Amino acid sequence: MLISPTALYALALLAIPLGAIVLISFWTQTGVRDFDTTLTGANYVEALSDPIYRALMFRSLRIAGLVTLVTVLAAFPIAYFVSFGVPAQKKSLWIFLITIPFWTSYLIRVFLWKVILGYNGVFNSGLKVLGVIDQPLTFLLYNANSVVITLAHAYAPFAILPIFVALEKIDRSLLEAARDLGENRVMTFLRVTLPLAAPGVIAAVLIVFIPTIGDYVTPELIGGPGGTMIANMIQAQFLRLNNAPLGAALAVLAMLIVSVIAVAFLVLGSRASGAKGTRK
Amino acid sequence: MKGLKLYAILYLIFLYAPIFLLPLFAFNSSTIIAFPLQSFTTQWFSALADIPEMHKAVLNSLRIAATSAVLATSFGIFAAMASTRYRFPAQKGLMGFIMLPLVLPEIIVAVSLLVVIVNAGFSTGAWSVIAGHTLICTPFAIAILQSAFASLDPALEEAAFDLGETPASTFRLVTLPLVMPGIISALLISFTISMDEFIIAFFLTGADPTLPVYLFSMLRFPKLLPAVMALGTLLVLASVVLLTIAEYFRRRGIKRAGAKDTGGFL
Numbered sequence: 001m002l003i004s005p006t007a008l009y010a011l012a013l014l015a016i017p018l019g020a021i022v023l024i025s026f027w028t029q030t031g032v033r034d035f036d037t038t039l040t041g042a043n044y045v046e047a048l049s050d051p052i053y054r055a056l057m058f059r060s061l062r063i064a065g066l067v068t069l070v071t072v073l074a075a076f077p078i079a080y081f082v083s084f085g086v087p088a089q090k091k092s093l094w095i096f097l098i099t100i101p102f103w104t105s106y107l108i109r110v111f112l113w114k115v116i117l118g119y120n121g122v123f124n125s126g127l128k129v130l131g132v133i134d135q136p137l138t139f140l141l142y143n144a145n146s147v148v149i150t151l152a153h154a155y156a157p158f159a160i161l162p163i164f165v166a167l168e169k170i171d172r173s174l175l176e177a178a179r180d181l182g183e184n185r186v187m188t189f190l191r192v193t194l195p196l197a198a199p200g201v202i203a204a205v206l207i208v209f210i211p212t213i214g215d216y217v218t219p220e221l222i223g224g225p226g227g228t229m230i231a232n233m234i235q236a237q238f239l240r241l242n243n244a245p246l247g248a249a250l251a252v253l254a255m256l257i258v259s260v261i262a263v264a265f266l267v268l269g270s271r272a273s274g275a276k277g278t279r280k
Numbered sequence: 281m282k283g284l285k286l287y288a289i290l291y292l293i294f295l296y297a298p299i300f301l302l303p304l305f306a307f308n309s310s311t312i313i314a315f316p317l318q319s320f321t322t323q324w325f326s327a328l329a330d331i332p333e334m335h336k337a338v339l340n341s342l343r344i345a346a347t348s349a350v351l352a353t354s355f356g357i358f359a360a361m362a363s364t365r366y367r368f369p370a371q372k373g374l375m376g377f378i379m380l381p382l383v384l385p386e387i388i389v390a391v392s393l394l395v396v397i398v399n400a401g402f403s404t405g406a407w408s409v410i411a412g413h414t415l416i417c418t419p420f421a422i423a424i425l426q427s428a429f430a431s432l433d434p435a436l437e438e439a440a441f442d443l444g445e446t447p448a449s450t451f452r453l454v455t456l457p458l459v460m461p462g463i464i465s466a467l468l469i470s471f472t473i474s475m476d477e478f479i480i481a482f483f484l485t486g487a488d489p490t491l492p493v494y495l496f497s498m499l500r501f502p503k504l505l506p507a508v509m510a511l512g513t514l515l516v517l518a519s520v521v522l523l524t525i526a527e528y529f530r531r532r533g534i535k536r537a538g539a540k541d542t543g544g545f546l
Contacts, residue, residue, distance in 0.1 A: 005357040006418065010378045013415045017392035024395050078291050081284040094288075096527055101295045103472050103519050112298035120434070121315045122301065156295060203390050207383060214385020216479050219497065231387045231479075238391055239483070247394065250394035251388055256387075 025248035035245070043249035053233065053250060054088045057257070060229040062143055066214040067151040071208050072201060074152065075159035079200070080159075080193075083167035095164065107217060114222045126160040142224025150218045157209070159204040167193070168198025179183040204268040206262055213258055230254050299516055306509040309356035324510035331507070341356040344406055344481075344490060345474035350466035351413060352470040353463060355414065356421030363422075364429040381420040390483040397484070404486040417470035424469060428462025428495050428533055461533025468526035472519055 025043055028036040047053050082094045101109070116122045117140040124136035170193065171191060178188040216231040223229065230250060237247030305313050309321040328334065340529075362368070363375050381389060393412050397404055432455065441448040477493040485493050495511070498504045 002426050004358075006362075006378055007354055007374050010380075010415070012535075013393065013411055014377070014380065014389070017396045020396045020399065021388075021392040026401075074291065077284055079393075080287055080290045080488070081501050085281040085284055085288075092531070096523075097292060100520060101299055103523050104299055104516045105476055105492070105495070105512060105519075107476075107478055107492050107499070108302065108385075108508070108515065109298045111499055111508070112301055116297065116300065122315060127314045138468070141483065153294065153298070156291075158333060158506075183391075210383045210401040215388045216387050216482075217496075228387060231385065234387055234391060238394065244395065247391060249354070252392055254385070 012175040016195050021143065021248045022252055024245055025252050027245045029245050031123045032249050040183055044253070047253055048251045054217035056228065056230050057254070059144070060213050060231075060254070061145055061257070061261075063219075063227070063229060064152075064209050066144075066148050066207055067155065068209040070148060071152045071159045072163075072204050074206065075156060075157055075165055076197075076201070079160050083164055096163070097161055099157045102154070106154065107221075109154065110218050110221050113146065113153065116209045117146050117222070127154060130211060141222060143150045143226040144223070145226075146222045147218050147229070151212050151215060154218070155208045158207045158211075162203035162207060163197060163200040166197045166203075171279065198269065202266065205265065205269075209265075210258055210262060213254065218264050281497070295450065302509060302516060303513045305360055306513040308506070311503065311506055313509065316354075324506040325433060325492045326505050326516075328514075333494075334441060334491075334498075334511070337489050337491045340406060341475055341491035344409050344413060345471045347410050348417055349354050349467045349470035350472040351410070351414040351500075352417035352421045353425075355418045356425045356461075356466055356470075357463065357513040359418070359422050360425035362431050364426055365434075377460060379419045379422065381416045386416065386479045391481045393480070394483045394545065396492040404484045406485075406488060408486070409481050411476055412484055413474040416477065417473050420469050421466040424466045424530070425459065425462050428459040433456050437541075459533070465526040465530040465533070468522050468529075472522055 005033070023026050024035070026039040026041065028040060028042065030036050078098070082091055084102075086094055114121075119122070119134075119136050119138065119141065121141070123140065124133070127133045127137070140149075174192055174196070175188055178192045179185075183191065213229070214231045215229065216235055219229040219232055223232075234247045234250050234254070237243045237250065241247075289307075304317060305323065307315045307320050308319040308322055309323070358380055363371065391410060393408065394404070398410055402408075434457070436454055437450055440454045443448075445453065449538070475494060478496060480495050481490040482496070488499070495508065498508050
């Protein structure tokens with residue numbers, strides 16, 4: 001069994017830790033490294049009833065949803081352009097250009113967004129030089145907006161690549177057929193290209209949404225008090241407030257919510273594209 | 281398509297904006313990271329030579345990244361071969377599980393590993409970062425290696441068997457050279473991911489910080505920021521060089537296998 005070493009590794013380092021975190025979320029912390037191992041649901045009650053945790057969870061969902069929307073909407077035209085508007089031999093160069101920024105230090109990229117969006121930042125001083133504004137714009141940094149911009153930048157290739165792959169798989173003769181049968185460009189796009197690209201769009205949505213909800217660095221560095229997310233609270237519970245069980249409960253809840261949303265989205269998505277498929 | 285092209289170019293500017301700013305501030309003599317720029321200087325680069333903790337962090341990161349890359353690529357070879365060659369029960373479920381870290385928020389991986397390590401009575405250190413990085417790099421290595429193995433013609437291996445080679449020598453003499461470009465690009469990609477990964481290292485690094493963890497602590501001191509810019513410039517240069525090499529090998533691999541190039545990594 002060739003797969004066994006890899007599967008065993010994943011089992012030992014992923015399944016067991018995930019099981020452990022679920023288990024510990026039912027414990028109570030009594031000292032720095034001591035736990036009362038009697039099972040209790042108190043952490044979940046606290047995580048669900050305390051308005052701070054609830055607000056953080058909703059904000060994380062809202063920010064991740066917004067990031068996903070912005071990223072996927074901005075990414076689709078790029079993927080479309082590279083797939084349909086670039087000559088075949090130049091496609092991989094474009095994809096390479098799009099992926100390079102993603103492979104450079106994440107921390108430094110996030111920090112540079114702080115430099116760009118800050119009070120005396122590149123963006124504000126640029127607008128001031130151009131005479132568009134007199135006073136620097138303050139809504140750009142240390143809030144949810146800055147988190148959305150930075151994450152949309154960070155996750156761009158994750159959205160572009162799956163959509164690009166789906167568009168590449170479309171048989172070009174289908175588009176010609178639609179045009180021959182009298183559809184115009186827009187209708188061809190809406191009735192042929194878009195439904196066939198749906199799997200890529202669904203993959204893009206999930207691959208952006210799931211990791212962004214757990215992002216720690218961006219909210220920590222540029223989120224300010226209005227942009228902190230659930231990952232910052234999980235980190236604080238584990239490393240600063242010394243309440244690992246509560247942190248674990250928050251992590252488990254975050255995972256559950258994300259999984260429910262992801263599964264619901266997958267079901268809706270496949271139903272939508274399936275329905276379009278049968279109509280065609 | 282004209283409008284789309286303009287949009288694509290603007291989008292690329294958006295993608296590259298932070299990276300273009302990096303060298304501007306790295307060579308700028310002002311200690312404040314803002315416009316207008318002052319005079320040209322290389323003092324921040326020479327200042328990097330005088331931060332011994334940073335050198336330690338770089339060495340630590342290099343060691344961790346090299347080890348994780350080798351481990352992740354080895355695991356990747358097993359899984360990619362198994363999934364492209366054979367059909368077995370629960371294949372989809374197992375592969376899905378192995379690829380899970382690709383979509384799991386990294387903080388979940390980090391805290392769950394921390395919980396197990398602490399409760400099992402071990403102390404964290406370079407080894408635990410390696411364990412975590414291997415876990416998250418393996419799916420990337422698999423994705424690259426799967427396409428390398430999929431484009432490999434099984435007839436070549438059968439021919440080697442027929443000519444009397446053992447499975448081991450066939451793998452060494454036929455399979456390995458043909459998928460070598462895929463292996464090299466999987467190694468480089470895993471290395472780059474591990475070098476850059478922050479949150480798992482932040483939780484599991486113990487007393488010796490990795491470079492990103494050290495960088496994160498530097499960001500809190502405004503005095504150190506120009507040096508951070510210089511360091512960032514060097515890091516960007518290093519990753520562009522590594523990625524160009526990885527891309528070169530990936531393309532060569534595809535050409536060698538006679539397949540059509542369908543795009544980049546992932």
